[in-house]
Amino acid sequence: MGNLIATRPPQPWTAPTASDPVTATLRLPGSKSLTARALVLSALASGPSTLAAPLRARDTELMAAALRAMGAYMSTSDEERWLVRPHPLVGPAHVDVGLAGTVMRFVPPVAGLAAGRITFDGDPQARTRPLGPLIGALRSLGVRVDAPATGSLPLTVLGAGRVAGGEVVIDASASSQLVSGLLLAAPRFDRGVVVRHVGPPVPSAPHLRMTVQLLRAAGAAVDDTTPDVWAVEPGPLTGRGWEIEPDLSGAVPFFAAALVTGGEVTLQGWPRSSAQPVEQLRSLLHRMGGDVTLSTAGLTVRGTGTVHGLDADLSDVSELTPALAALAMLADSPSRFTGIGHIRGHETDRLTALAREFTALGADITELPDGLEIRPRPLRGGVFETYHDHRMAHAAAVAGLAVPGVELSDVTCTSKTMPEFPALWSAMVTGKS
Numbered sequence: 001m002g003n004l005i006a007t008r009p010p011q012p013w014t015a016p017t018a019s020d021p022v023t024a025t026l027r028l029p030g031s032k033s034l035t036a037r038a039l040v041l042s043a044l045a046s047g048p049s050t051l052a053a054p055l056r057a058r059d060t061e062l063m064a065a066a067l068r069a070m071g072a073y074m075s076t077s078d079e080e081r082w083l084v085r086p087h088p089l090v091g092p093a094h095v096d097v098g099l100a101g102t103v104m105r106f107v108p109p110v111a112g113l114a115a116g117r118i119t120f121d122g123d124p125q126a127r128t129r130p131l132g133p134l135i136g137a138l139r140s141l142g143v144r145v146d147a148p149a150t151g152s153l154p155l156t157v158l159g160a161g162r163v164a165g166g167e168v169v170i171d172a173s174a175s176s177q178l179v180s181g182l183l184l185a186a187p188r189f190d191r192g193v194v195v196r197h198v199g200p201p202v203p204s205a206p207h208l209r210m211t212v213q214l215l216r217a218a219g220a221a222v223d224d225t226t227p228d229v230w231a232v233e234p235g236p237l238t239g240r241g242w243e244i245e246p247d248l249s250g251a252v253p254f255f256a257a258a259l260v261t262g263g264e265v266t267l268q269g270w271p272r273s274s275a276q277p278v279e280q281l282r283s284l285l286h287r288m289g290g291d292v293t294l295s296t297a298g299l300t301v302r303g304t305g306t307v308h309g310l311d312a313d314l315s316d317v318s319e320l321t322p323a324l325a326a327l328a329m330l331a332d333s334p335s336r337f338t339g340i341g342h343i344r345g346h347e348t349d350r351l352t353a354l355a356r357e358f359t360a361l362g363a364d365i366t367e368l369p370d371g372l373e374i375r376p377r378p379l380r381g382g383v384f385e386t387y388h389d390h391r392m393a394h395a396a397a398v399a400g401l402a403v404p405g406v407e408l409s410d411v412t413c414t415s416k417t418m419p420e421f422p423a424l425w426s427a428m429v430t431g432k433s
C-alpha cells in the first residue's frame with residue numbers, strides 16, 4: 001500500500017457557486033461501508049478474497065492497515081482490485097482508528113481472535129465517540145479488554161486467539177456499528193453469537209441489513225427474524241470476490257446539486273440491486289422536488305431548481321443529515337428532521353455543528369434533542385467550520401452552490417471517505433465532469 005491518507009494540515013476552500021444548472025455524469029469511489037465489511041470478512045475467511053472497485057480513502061486504508069498489523073496479507077496497490085489473504089491473527093499490534101467508526105467498532109472483536117496484545121487509539125475526536133457498549137459486550141463474550149472507565153478509546157484487547165462467544169445484551173442506540181462489529185467477527189467465535197439489543201431504537205437499520213447480507217454472502221448462517229435480535233452460528237467464512245458498489249452516501253451531495261440548480265446528475269456503475277438504502281434516498285429526494293431514475297446509464301437525479309422542505313425521520317439514513325440539511329436551507333418551505341439524536345456521536349456533534357455553522361451564515365435553525373428544524377431564509381457567505389467532519393464539508397459545498405462566499409475552514413476532512421471530493425465537486429460545478 002502507498003502512503004496512508006493521513007490527517008493533513010487544514011486547507012481552507014471556498015465552495016464554488018453554480019451559475020448554470022449542473023449537468024454531470026460521475027464515476028464515484030466505492031462504498032465505505034461495503035469496503036470495510038468486505039475487508040473484515042476477507043481477513044477472517046479461510047481462503048483468499050478480492051475486492052473489485054474498493055474505496056481508497058482514509059477510513060478504508062486504516063481498516064486495511066489494522067488487519068495487516070494483525071497479520072492478514074493485504075495488497076492494496078492496485079486501485080481496481082485489492083487482494084486479501086488471511087493469516088492467523090497475532091499481536092502485538094497497534095491499530096490507529098483515525099476517526100473511523102467502522103475501524104473502532106469492527107476491529108476490536110477481530111482483535112479478540114488474535115493471539116496477543118492489540119492496542120487501539122485514534123484522532124482526539126475518536127476518543128469521544130461511543131464505544132462502551134461494545135467493550136462491555138466483548139467482556140461478557142470472554143474477551144479481555146483494558147479501557148478507561150469512560151468506555152472509550154484508548155483501549156487494549158488482550159487477544160487469547162479465540163473468543164468463547166454466546167449470548168450478549170447490548171444497548172446499541174448510540175450506533176448500529178456496535179452490533180455490526182460483533183456480528184462480523186461472530187462466525188469465528190467458538191459458539192457464534194446471539195446479540196440482543198435492549199434500549200431506545202438502533203439507528204441505521206439498512207447498515208445492519210448490509211452486515212447480515214455480507215455475512216451470508218461469505219457463507220455465515222445468520223438469523224435476524226426477531227426484531228432487535230441477531231444470531232450468528234459458528235462456522236468458516238469463505239474467501240470470495242467482492243464487487244464494491246459506488247458510495248451512495250458520498251453521492252448525495254452531488255445529487256443535491258441537481259436539485260439546487262435544476263440540473264441532472266448521473267452516478268455511473270450503479271447496480272440493479274443494491275445493499276445501500278437507495279429506496280429511502282429516492283423517496284426523500286422525490287419529496288424534496290427531485291426525480292430519481294435507474295437506467296443502463298446509472299442512477300440519475302433530476303431537479304427543477306425548486307427544493308421543497310419536508311418533515312422526516314432520518315434514523316435509517318442518518319449519515320445523510322448534513323447534505324439534506326443544506327438542501328433544506330435552500331427550500332421553499334420549512335423542514336423538520338427527527339430520529340437522529342445519535343449523530344451527536346458521529347465525527348462531531350452534527351446537530352450542534354450544523355445549527356451553529358448555518359446560523360453563522362444567517363439561517364433560522366433550531367436544534368432539537370433528536371433533530372433539527374429549519375426555516376429557510378436568504379443566507380450569506382462566511383466561514384463554515386467543518387470540525388474534521390467530511391459530511392459537514394459536503395453540507396457547506398451544497399449551500400455554496402447557491403450562496404457566494406461559503407468558505408470551508410478545512411476541506412481535507414473529505415479524505416475520510418473521498419479524497420477527490422474538492423476536485424470532483426469543482427469539476428461538476430464548472431461543467432468539466
Ligand SMILES: O=C(O)C1=C[C@@H](OP(=O)(O)O)[C@@H](O)[C@H](O)C1
Nearest residue numbers: 033175176177203204207318319
Ligand atoms: O456500519 C456502517 O458502515 C455505518 C453505519 C452508520 O453508523 P451509525 O449507526 O453510527 O449511524 C452510518 O452512519 C455510518 O456512516 C456507517
Ligand SMILES: C=C(OP(=O)(O)O)C(=O)O
Nearest residue numbers: 099100101102319346391
Ligand atoms: C458517521 C459516519 O462515519 P463513521 O463510519 O465514522 O461512523 C459517516 O460517514 O457519516
